[in-house]
Amino acid sequence: MDTKFIKKEDGEKGILEAARLLKNGELVAIPTETVYGLAANALDGDAVEKIFLAKGRPQDNPLIVHISQTDEILPLVEGFDDRAKALAEAFWPGPLTIILPKSERIPTQVSAGLDTVAVRMPSHPTARAIIKACGFPLAAPSANTSGKPSPTSAAHVMDDMNGKIAAVVDGGNCDVGIESTVITLAQNTPRILRPGGITHEQLESVLGNVEIDKAVFKALENDEKVLSPGMKYKHYSPNARVIIVKGSLENFAKFAADRQEKTCVVCFDGEERAMSVPAFSYGHADNPQEQARELFDVLRRVDDENMELALVRFPSLDGVGIAVYNRLLRAAGFEVVEL
Ligand code: AMP
Ligand code: MG
Numbered sequence: 001m002d003t004k005f006i007k008k009e010d011g012e013k014g015i016l017e018a019a020r021l022l023k024n025g026e027l028v029a030i031p032t033e034t035v036y037g038l039a040a041n042a043l044d045g046d047a048v049e050k051i052f053l054a055k056g057r058p059q060d061n062p063l064i065v066h067i068s069q070t071d072e073i074l075p076l077v078e079g080f081d082d083r084a085k086a087l088a089e090a091f092w093p094g095p096l097t098i099i100l101p102k103s104e105r106i107p108t109q110v111s112a113g114l115d116t117v118a119v120r121m122p123s124h125p126t127a128r129a130i131i132k133a134c135g136f137p138l139a140a141p142s143a144n145t146s147g148k149p150s151p152t153s154a155a156h157v158m159d160d161m162n163g164k165i166a167a168v169v170d171g172g173n174c175d176v177g178i179e180s181t182v183i184t185l186a187q188n189t190p191r192i193l194r195p196g197g198i199t200h201e202q203l204e205s206v207l208g209n210v211e212i213d214k215a216v217f218k219a220l221e222n223d224e225k226v227l228s229p230g231m232k233y234k235h236y237s238p239n240a241r242v243i244i245v246k247g248s249l250e251n252f253a254k255f256a257a258d259r260q261e262k263t264c265v266v267c268f269d270g271e272e273r274a275m276s277v278p279a280f281s282y283g284h285a286d287n288p289q290e291q292a293r294e295l296f297d298v299l300r301r302v303d304d305e306n307m308e309l310a311l312v313r314f315p316s317l318d319g320v321g322i323a324v325y326n327r328l329l330r331a332a333g334f335e336v337v338e339l
Contacts, residue, residue, distance in 0.1 A: 003158070004167035014169060015126065019133035021166045022047075027054055029143040029157045030130055031171025032122040034095050034179050034197060035150040035296070036157045037066065037140030038165065039130070042076075045107035048139050052109070054164045056146045062112035063139040064097050064180070065119045068131035073119050076137065078103050083185050083207055090206045093123035095176050095197025099184040110139050116186045126171040142179060143168075149236050149299040149331070152177050156300060177293035178323050183210070184227065192216065193227055195323040197292070216326055219334045235330040236296070238303040238310065240264075242332040246314040247339030249274055255339055261308040266298050268313055278305060285313075288321035295324055299331060 004021075006014040018028045022039060025047040030039050038055060040047040042065045052059060067073055070088050074080055078101040087098055102117035111117050119137075122128060131138055142150040145160045154170035161168065181196035183203060191211040192200060203210045213227055241261075245252055249271060256265050257276045264278040268285040280298045283290025302310045312332070315324045329336070 001163055001166065003162050003165055005154070005158070006167055006169045008170050008172065015129045015133055018130050018167060018169050022130070022134050022138065025050075026166035027051060027164075028130075028166055029151075029154075029161060029168040030127050030138070030140065031154070031169060031174065032066075032124045032127045032140075033175045034122070035152055035174055035177070036143040036154070036168075037064075037122075037127070037138070038143035038157075038161070039066070039138040039140040041134070042066075042110055042137040042139035043105060043107065045109045048107060048109040051139065051141060054161060055141065055144070057141065058146070060112050061141075062114055062118060063110050063141050064182075065106070065110060065117060066127065066131060066138045066140050067119060067121050068128040070121065072137060075105055076103055076117055076119060077101060081185065083190065086206050087183070087185075087203070088121070091198050091202070092121040093128065094121075095123075095180040096120065096203075097180045097182045097194075097196075099182065099186055099193070101186055116184070118182060120180055124171060124175075126169060130169065147235060147237060149238060149296040150179060152293070152296050156297070159300070173293075175293070176320075177295060177297075178320070178327055181323070191227070195320075195326050197320060197323070199319050199322070201319075216322075217329065236299065236327045237331040237333070238299045238307075240302045240307045240310050242299070242302075242310050242312060242328070242335070244314055244328055244332050244336045245311050245339065246336065251339040252311070252313060255337075256311050259309060259311075262306070263309045263311065264302060264305065264307045266302070266310055266312040271313070278307070286316060288316045288319050288324060291315050291324045292320050295327060 097120040143157045151157045152174040176197040181198040182194040269281045272279040282294040
């Protein structure tokens, strides 16, 4: 299949072309403020099935449904309660995914057999314009090959999906750079299943007590039950082995210099000069937003340079930093070294 590259300059015409393909049941990668999404008509189970094939995504991992305005959630869920309304009012459009009991309109391919559905309204104007032009919601997981770092540019999407999908819509680099926060309201106490662009503190300011699922920071045992199926897979990882390393800059640089493998480091801006191996920086040490925005691009560069090992400086844990750490833990298969 020839994958069409729809440019920014195509404007309205490009949006209509993307909508035409989606109406035909094809897959189109679209820009959002979090990461690029691989979209299909969320109400068409056959179209949604193609997403799993293109990504090589495990069948039991459900998809997020994207809408362009809040009232579009009503036919998709059973009971848009006061808590959901308050969250939508505070954080939509934006990087928050809300899980609620699903309605009959959601095909089982979207919910992967669960009785709930995950819904989000993105803030990226191109994403919303495409959903509006379609007239139906879009199921869209990240537009990477399953397991690889999520794509934060149209070029990343092409690297993984060229030849496998109908089109990619270029909307520039993603602003947030990591996936949405996923919160479930399908139980008494709301619970964060995946940290992301909206923080725990922000959610508690609206809802009061919000739990954090233990899978956020911990590898699951093989037989452990998991609320968010996506959490059990190794994820976001380059081909190179990734290790998160905690320690002073000096000790870190020495640890990297002593390794036998073809090693690079993922460090903070300004630290490159202290390193004797190739260094890629992912934002300033005290700026978790920058770290989120640059993380996935840097993880892809590690493979572009054919590295065997990437040692990553321990991220800031403030605000969105928790989400950065969550992605890094999965990229590293939970390998953390303290010097
Ligand atoms: P992705 O779209 O690739 O960022 O992945 C979506 C994430 O949301 C995965 O971690 C899924 O497991 C999670 N998710 C989607 N729908 C549900 C649901 N109904 N219940 C729990 N987790 C969900
Ligand atoms: Mg993903």
